[in-house]
Amino acid sequence: MGVIIAKSLNEACVVLAENPATTVLAGGTDLMVQANRGMQSMDSVLDLSRILELKEWTLKDSEIVLGAGISYTDLAEPQIATVVPALAQAARTVGSPQIRNAGTLGGNLATASPAGDTIPVLVAMDAVLQLKSSSGNREVAITDFITGVKSNALQAGEIIQSITMPVFQGPxxxxxxxxxxxxxxxxxxxxxxxxxxxxxxxxxxxxxxxxxxxxxxxxxxxxxxxxxxxxxxxxxxxxxxxxxxxxxxxxxxxxxxxxxxxxxxxxxxxxxxxxxxxxxxxxx
Amino acid sequence: MSRVQTSDTVTKGPRIGESALRPDGIPKVKGEFVFSNDLRHPQMLWGGTLRSPHPAARIVSINTAPALKMTGVHAVLSSEDTEGMPLYGLEHPDQPVLADGVVRYQGEPVAIVAADHPENVRLALEAIEVEYELIEPLSDSKLAQEAKAIHPDGNLFRKIDLIYGNSQEDGEIIVEGTYEVGMQDQAPLGTESGMAIPSEDGGVDLFVSTQWLHADRDQVAACLNLPSEKVRLTLAGVGGAFGAREDISLHIHLCLLALRTGKPVKMSYSRTESFHGHVHRHPAQMWYRHHAKSDGTLTRIEARLLLDGGAYASTSSAVLANAACFAAGPYRVPSVQIHGAVVRTNNPPCGAMRGFGCVQVCFAHEAQMDKLAIALGMDPVELRLKNALKSGDQIITGQTITGTAPVAEVIETCAQHPTSVGAASEQMELPGGAGRTADPKNIVRGEAIAVGFKNLMFSEGFDDFSTASCQLLDGVATITCACAEVGQGFVTLAQQIAREILGVEEVILAPASTSNVGSAGSTSASRQTWMSGGAVKSACEEVRIRLLSRIAESHDLDVESLVIVDGGIASLSSNFSISLKEATIESIEVEETYRHMPTHPLDENGQGDAHVSFAFSAHRAVVDVDQELGLIKVVELITSQDVGRVLNPLQLQGQLEGGAAQGLGLAVLEEINVVDGRILNPSFTDYLLPTALDMPPVEIAALIEQPEPNAPFGAKGVGEPPAISSTAAVASAVRNATGLDLQRVPIRPTDIVFSEKSEND
CATH class of the missing domain: 3.30.390.50 (CO dehydrogenase flavoprotein, C-terminal domain)
Structure with a gap:
């Protein structure tokens, strides 16, 4: 049993490549509930929460790219909220302030719950996920990423790096x-x-x-x-x-x-x- | 002889009637308060409980051997490992310490484990092999009385046929209704937890969060087959109770494991385990028929009450008595026929919860009063005032109210209080809240008032008492009482009383324990301010008498001339004075037992002077409802309460706010969903407590201070009434907003969306 706190995305990918069974921890708001119920192995844990790259976001041309580690709280901040207001509104409906501070956009997608609050917005906007592993990068459309109730298309060793969606004009x-x-x-x-x-x-x-x-x-x-x-x-x-x-x-x-x-x-x-x-x- | 020390340097601590800050308040906010869950011992083991996954099954076999072999496991016990009384129970023992051959509810303890680490406990619990033979659970309380007995004691806990007055005549106006209340959980934030430490004398010390140390002690000792003096209980930091801690939970299990292993054992339930591990509020099904004259005078009430007690007795029979005695509400009714029953099923056991039987019937009788008002074309406030009980009236058990009964006052002040809410200005404030589902045009507003009442203290001839001692030494008072502080405020009250009577500043409250004082009775039934407050008051008064006599005697003074003032004793007839510190170099210690006036059992017609005193409250609720989505926002809660006398205004406010929140929860959110004996939502993910967005500020319209005769300081208990009329008021307001009948709480979105409009509107 051990926890590895990754400092960079590359480091995280290496760790995951070496031990694909490692449990990936981001905000922990879903994972810890499962762990506390004894339904989630915590034998080896890779913590992504200190990876600054995952918290970055960029707005260019007609696209916004959101790092997977961005918290719900940050999604609801005006800078992002003015670009994708529905996503900000969805983020605000999540849990309590503590949960919104800890929980992340990437985590919401990885959990892939039918009730995941940000997912209807991402689906409506045809969002695309950038997945990264030590063997390369790939892009997957949101509808291909979520494959069923709490199941996703992540392959062994892959981490959600970011989510890209078009910026639309209109309410x-x-x-x-x-x-x-x-x-x-x-x-x-x-x-x-x-x-x-x-x-x-x-x-x-x-x-x-x-x-x-x-x-x-x-x-x-x-x-x-x-x-x-x-x-x-x-x-x-x-x-x-x-x-x-x-x-x-x-x-x-x-x-x-x-x-x-x-x-x-x-x-x-x-x-x-x-x-x-x-x-x-x-x-x- | 020295001069009386004037108290410029001493801060005067709060007396009776002044707001006293809780000593545990700031530590709790800062996370420094030691709750029972924080107990630690360097040699301790961790305990855990294996629970039945089935609501009804025969246990074919239990094999603990695989678990016993595991690393770190010190003990694995099942029913065959217990030597004492195999059953326990608050009113009478009918619940197995560990299931013996049969399980009767989902979550019933089957085996217990002690190991060196919580993870090893978990693994050991998984390794215990239990073979069950499933039985079809008896989950419908309506079928319980006819069904095959699921327990040697049968399926009926108690039946009450309450008959008051002779008239069987129909009234000019008749309204009828069927009502239902779902299963509410007390949901104290602290789950069950404690630690047992074996002692050298073969006994055990148990540190546990509870409501009644001595009743626990007696049950634990019997089940351990130990004399009661060898079982010593000390109150550990309690994280809320609301009735959930009146029954035994992990107490006996902890002691069994500690005695078996010879080591301290700690146990702490998870939230899910807590939902399975304590009793809940009784679900109720109620049928009512109200009769009245065309001027609104109530002439007769008929009712049938069915409470689901779940698998074991707990306090079911007392809850039914309350439901029956208070079924008519705080109104004069010349003729009443009530048939009440509380039955055994394979559902989770039910017992004490704030309001204790009165909450369920208040929801029903207040819905009936609203229905009657509509049928009469009468204002609902006027109808209630017309029939309001007052001192000197009889309640439906034939008992005359000899104390205060300011029913009209609570109704009038609550009804007349100005509203302070306008239309919601932000989307977040509308029904649906953070979900942004509603716009102002989707909303209808409703308003309603409800009134309720309840007995204070234990009833029906129970020998109800509290014991407290007061020692005065070096000017410091030490109060010893086994009263369990669960948040109600005894920690401040005991000090206020001692200061008030003895004129001291420094008051020490000794730990609540079974080893240094007699029973204080339960912290329930809104009784501790009256009972343990009464015991502390008696003890302090006796200390005062002895102190003044001693001073009078030793200084040759007239005792009548002595007064306690500014931390000292002075004579009004001479210039004698002495500081309290100096006057009590030699200690004075007194223990007193306080009893309220005796009560009597109900007779075969449910009649008798069964209760000590009554407390009344009214709530007025304003709600916004989104009818298309069935979502509700309570925007205002106004209350008036009959309190006798205010002893600690701040603590009182807390009781009124917290109780109203719990009542609101039952009205619109809180329900343990049980299907076929199984709990579907044993977690705070889906058992929905009100959040800050669901609970409006509580506006106190009036605290009616009519001192209650015989009550210490004239004060009535205040903890339960806030949880009684609040549910009814919120539900009525939703009815008022929507025009729907809404015969069930909690009101679910589907109840609004898919209901037909009431014929009355």
Whole structure:
């Protein structure tokens, strides 16, 4: 049993190459829960939390690259929040201040929970992950990265280095239902991202299927209906159809946090409200 | 003879009625307070418990041999390794120390382990081989009485048929309803923990966080087959209790392991284990029918109450008695018929929790009062005032209220208090909170008031007493009392009382233990301020009498002329004075036992003078509800409470705020989800306690100070009422906002989203 505190990404990759079974620790907000339940081996641990490269972010051209080690707290800071507001909003819904200080974007992706709060946003934005190992780098689209309930496409020896997503012009919304007003696991969540240049509304949903996904049919419908010139208000009929299409695209389950019926109902409400906020209906 | 020392240099410590800061407050905030979980001993072993994964099963075999062989393991014990009484229980023993042949709830202890390291404990627990033969669990309390007995004592803990008055006539207006309360957890932040240290006399010293040292001591000693003087309990730092620590949890297990290994053993439950390892609030199913005249006068109440006691008795029978006695609420009703039962099931055992049976019925009777107000077309406050109990009235057990009963006062002050909330200005403040789900246009607001009451102290003829001693030496008072400080404030109160009566500044509170004083009774039933406060007061008063007599005698003074002032004794009729320090070079020590007035058992009709005193409270809640998503935000909680007399304003405020938070939790969040006898959410991830975003500041409209006759300083217990009417008020406010019936708490999003509108609206 031992803990290796890596100081650089290269060092971390070397350690992981030598012992691919090593447990990778970032913020620890998911991992330690599992460890305390005896469900996670802590025989050998690689700590990424001191690697400064993982906390960096850059904005260039029409892309933002976020280091995997960026905390939820940092995601919610104005510098990043103004570029990807939905991601900041999602980060703010996570846990308590302590959890948001410790938990990281990369960790949220590695855990790959259906209820991962940032994932619907990343899915909606077609984010791409940069993975690094001692044998090289590769890029994986978010939808290919998350392969199932709490499973991901990381290969032995790989670390999530960063997440890249396009910077879109237009308002963004993230809404999450939980039974408590804060510090709660998502019962259902939805991200709506407008892309004025591409004339596209992008919708990502969480906690309504094994893997967060884009409601593509609903996106196509609403992107056609949306008034890209004047952003004038949409008819109730259009809003309701969009809401229904989003709800119909989901395959939720019953569990102790909510019923499938409720989830389907709620995701439709979230779709409606998000849409109203990004178009003129929200200003009434 | 020396001059009385004037106290310019001495800070005057708080007396009765003044805010006294808790001595443990700052250490707790700084992380320096030693909780039971912080206990350490250089030679200690760690203990652990193997629990049944099944709610109902026969144990075919237990093989501890593989665990015993493991590195670092010092002892592995199952039921066959115990020699004393195999059962324990607070009211009567029916719960096995370790399961013997059968398990009756998920989480029931089956075997215990002591090892040199927590990890070795975990591995040893995994190595114990238990073969179970599963039994279909009895999980529906409605079926319990007809079902095959799951325990030799049968499936009925207690039945009460309470009949008051003769009338069986229907009222002009009748409203009926069925109500349900889910299983709430006390969720104290400190989990069960303690340490047992074997002693040279063959006995054991147990340091544990508990609510009642002496009752624990008696149960532990019986199960260890030791005389009670060889089992010494000392209170370890308690991280909250709320009823969860009234029953035995790890106490006997720790002692068994310490005695077997000859070493100190420490045990500390994880949060998940804690959910399985202590009793909960009884889930309740209630049917009510209220009858009234068309002017709103209540004429009759019928009710059926069914409480799920879970697998073992704990305090179930007393909880049912409370549910029955207080089923009608604080109202005059000439005729009442209540059929109450508390039954055994394979669900988690239930027992004491703040409010003790009154919380469940308050939710129901207040929903009924609102329903009645609607049916009558009457203002709900007016209806409550019209029927409010007052001193001299009878409650439904036929007992006349001889003490104070300012029901109208708590209702009026609470109802009239101005509201201080406007519309939410930030999205975070709307229902859904940090999830940003709502906009102001999605929100409806509701408001409601609820009233509740409860007995103070133990009832039904229980010999309820507390013991305390006071020693005065060198001007310093030392108070010894086994009262368990669980946050209620005895640590400050004992000092305030001693200062008030003896005029001393320095007061030492000795550790609470079974070895230096008699029982203080339980820290529950809102009783310690009255009972242990009463014992301390008696002891201090007797010390004062003896001190003044001694001074009068030795200085040839008239005792009537002596007063204690400014840290000394002075004579009003001469210029004699002496400092308290000098006057008590020779110690004075007195032990007193305090009893409240006797109570009596309920008769076969649930009638009798079963209770000592009653405390009343009202809450008014304002809620915002997002009806489309079923999400709730409580935006204001206003309360008035009947307190007799305020002894420590700051501590009192804390009780009112904390109790209201717990009540709010039950109304909208907190529930142990049990399906087929299994707990689905034994963690704080999914057992949702209110956060700062869920709990508004508590606005105290009024503290009604009508001194209670016979109560020390006229003060009533204040801990439980805040948790009683708050749940009902929040639930009623959500009903008011949505127009839905909402017959169940906690109110779940689906209850709002998928409910039909009430016919009343």
């Amino acid at each position: 963004q919304e993230f809404l999450k239902v939980g039974t408590r007003n804060a510090m709660v696991i998502s019962v259902v969540s939805l991200a709506l991202v407008t892309d004025y240049l591409g004339r596209k509304l992008r919708v990502g949903v969480g906690s309504v299927s094994p893997v967060p996904f884009r409601a593509t049919e609903a996106e196509e419908f609403i992107s056609q209906e949306f008034d890209w010139e004047k952003n004038s208000s949409l008819s109730e009929k259009v809003i309701n159809k969009f809401s229904d299409m989003v709800a119909d695209s989901t395959k939720p389950i019953d569990d102790h946090r909510g019923t499938a019926d409720y989830r389907k109902h709620a995701v439709g409400i979230l779709a409606k409200r998000a849409l109203e906020r990004v178009c003129a209906n929200g200003e009434s």
